[in-house]
Amino acid sequence: MCNSMFEKFFIKTKTCWGPMMGLGLWVLTVGIGCGSNKAAEELELAKKKAAAATKPVLVEVGQVRRGMIEALLERSSALEAEAQVQVLARTQNPAIELVVEEGDVVEKDQVLLRLESDRQLNDYQQALSQLDEAQIEFDRQKSLYQQKLISESEYRNAKFTFNRAELTVETAKRQLDYTEVRAPIRGTITSRTVKVGDQVNLGTPIFEIIDLESTVAVIHVPEQYLPKLKVDMEARLTSTTYEGETFAGFVKRISPIVEARAGTVKVVVGLKDLGPLRPGMWVDVELVLESKDDALLIAKRAIAYDNDQTYVFKVVTDTNGVMRAQRQLVLPLNSDHQHVEPSGGFALGEEIVVAGQSGLKEDSEIRVLEEANDGESLASAPVRRVPPDEDAKSVSE
Secondary structure: HHHHHHHHHHHHOOOHHHHHHHHHHHHHHHHHHHHHHHHHHHHHHHHHHHHOOOEEEEEEEEOEEEEEEEEEEEEEEEEEEEEEEEHHHHHHHEEEEOOOOOEEEEEEOOEEEEEEHHHHHHHHHHHHHHHHHHHHHHHHHHHHHHHOOOOOOHHHHHHHHHHHHHHHHHHHHHHOOOHHHHEEOOOOEEEEEEOOOOOOOOEEEEEEEEOOHHEEEEEEEEEHHHHHHOOOOEEEOOOOHHOOOEEEEEEEEEEOEEEEEOEEEEEEEEEEOOOOOOOOEEEEEEEEEEEEEEEEEHHHHHHHHEEEEEEEEEEEEOOOOOEEEEEEEOOOOOOOOOOOEOOOOOOOOOEEEEEEEHHOOOOOEOOHHHHHOOOOOOOOOOEOOOOHHHHHHOOOO
């Protein structure tokens, strides 16, 4: 607009110097007017920014409360079975009958596989026959010796022959028993490497059996926690395979020594009920080192971080009745998934900011939902005061 006015005026006065002087004055006046408009716009924008900067920050508010908190030690481990055996062939014969399959639960001494036993059966029957002969001869020699009709050496020879026959029978019986492969423990068949018709050689692995009830998690705990560790201490196990499920456990054994290189103590955690968990699965283990029923609690989602410091914003009211945020350092005594127990600086019932703290500074003016205008929101969500009992239900992300 200013440029077009100047062009029109210049056309009308370009032929004389006097008018040119007037032109200069007019341009100066117009320029000042245009600059004034721009300055006014910038001033108005600055006012809006200042108003926005001083606008109270909408926050969600909770209270410092009392309740139970647990001191937890978290570790990860792969599950493993303590009772796990490989069943090896103890004789050499073809397999003729497979009694069990992978996944079957077997009892101790249950028959798993039968091998051809003709040779072992013949050897056993022959040994029994020789034992009968040796028994008869020994009884006869014993009677003669008692009547002092034979020497002591003849009697002893007969006794030795009888004892050797007994040992031969025991050996033959044992070899015959080996043709029936039996379970050395109770458990589940997890592997089978033979089928009917295979030639089974001495020492060949045939089955693997795992007692799933012996499944444990072995963790390594820093030695500073050793005074708090106790057998039967409560533990909890979780797996990403079964999200949302928690499996009850307990401390089964604690190593009597500290591993010098790592500075840790080996702890074996057992399961009260294995459920769907299986050996080889990776789990997170929580040891409940300590539990307090009446601790002062701060919702964990209220915590903000500044380098290595943790803090929250308390809600305070200044002398003008304006609600403001006051930064308070938090030194945790205990911490669980939901809450932090501070070492000091807080009182029961004090209000703290649990959401919206990212936009706060010291002494920032704040508002909660009851004091906010309709249509305003915090991160596109309603802002509200959180009842103390609801803090316990909120979980830090």
